[in-house]
Amino acid sequence: MFTWRLISMIVDEAHCLSHWGANFQKKYGTLGMVRNFLPGGTPVIALTATLTGRVRCDIQSKLQFPKFGSLFRNEGNDRPNVSIVVRACHNPLNSFTDLDFVIPNHIKNHQDIPKTWIYVDNINTGNEMINYLSGLLERQQQAQQDISSMLMD
Template sequence: GKTPYPWQINVAEAILLGLDCTVIAGTGAGKTKPFIMPLFVQPQRVVLVISPLNALEEDQVSGRQVRRLQPLTYVGRAIPRDGAQSTSMTSPEMCLQHAKFRELLSSPDFAAKICSIVIDEAHCISQWGKDFRPEYAKLGTLRFFVPVQVPFLVTSATLPSPILSEVRHNVHLEKEYTYHVHLGTDRPNIAWFTWTMKGGKKDLESLGSLLLAENTTVLDVPQTLVFFDEINVAIEALKHLRKRSSRVSHPYIQVYHSQRSPRAKKKLLRRFRNDNIRILLSTEAAGMGCDIPNIVQVIQFMVPESLAIWMQRAGRAGRNRQTNARAILLVQPTVFQE
């Protein structure tokens, strides 16, 4: 295995000492390892990881199994018969809405086993907690279900100061008594570009000419993830790109969004991971945490709501640090008029 970085050892030690921790580090920096490391010292204990998306959770579970780290269970809509495993990954809704799960957390026997509670992709507390998924804003109530000495580990690639303050307030983190790591978001293996569009969301030609230039086939395109803010625009882009390419290449262009079935999303991610999809058009559903190392290019179709969102999405590229990756932001003309 790989030797941990000093900051990973420090975070793991802080958790073992019962200190709350906040970790800000770019995608692919190794934020997951400190989740697991305390269990090598206390293998009888449990780490609860709260993560935003089912696909992300299942992807990280399979990834952990492949890398042969500590056993990890994805707790979706039901609790495993033998309770939580040494590392259990679940959602805010499962923690706060599922009566049996809350009962498990409140059980003295189980609560005594909890090593830490990890909130992954913690910027979602601010980004989603107000309306889209209000349970995110209530994650601090987990403090009332577990012993006071259970530390919280909060991680994200993007936590600007105002959002970090909001997260600390929601999760009841006291700045003076929290171990804080900020590694920055620099990704030296990603080259950053902007591409000016001719129009707004209907200007799919800008995307088509960028991806499929003259005499370029889909199979010539490096593995690419394209982000959209609206499902219907992603679907229209799928139609447009397929019209520009031969029918035999259509299976290599796919769309991934929250309205697809769990089975379909899982199948798409597996195909994308195995390089059987060259261009994956996606909404936020694939924007966080899916650790697919062979993505060479990330494109954002139109400027997103914030720079933090773009940094999160662009960070899907070049997870393999040996890959020279690209992040391309397609900018609509109205941005320059504001």
């Protein structure tokens, strides 16, 4: 078996064990049974950014963490490089022009675009938004090339 080559078991978004394990995905809630097949002493790590006391106890139980000897670390959620911004839309929602701020006018290439998360209601809207922003980027880059060409002439 391949288990002798495992160095650890990592469960990301571990809060989903608690949230989904009861009703939505019952098998997901039994993920801790995998520990029975791991070599003794294999470290198990559970990661989550949303951990209440109740969910912590649930994860500890479902992943079969021992009551004593387990390390729980709270790194906090203060992220100076992350901010939540809510902006009012002034144009029709399907025009996406209210998202123009995402691609600043001064950028030279796509690496200059600040990382931004935008939440949408469905995949189709997300695809339409991506198409709009891609087109905006192309238009801005073309305009910058045109200006550079005019200045060189």
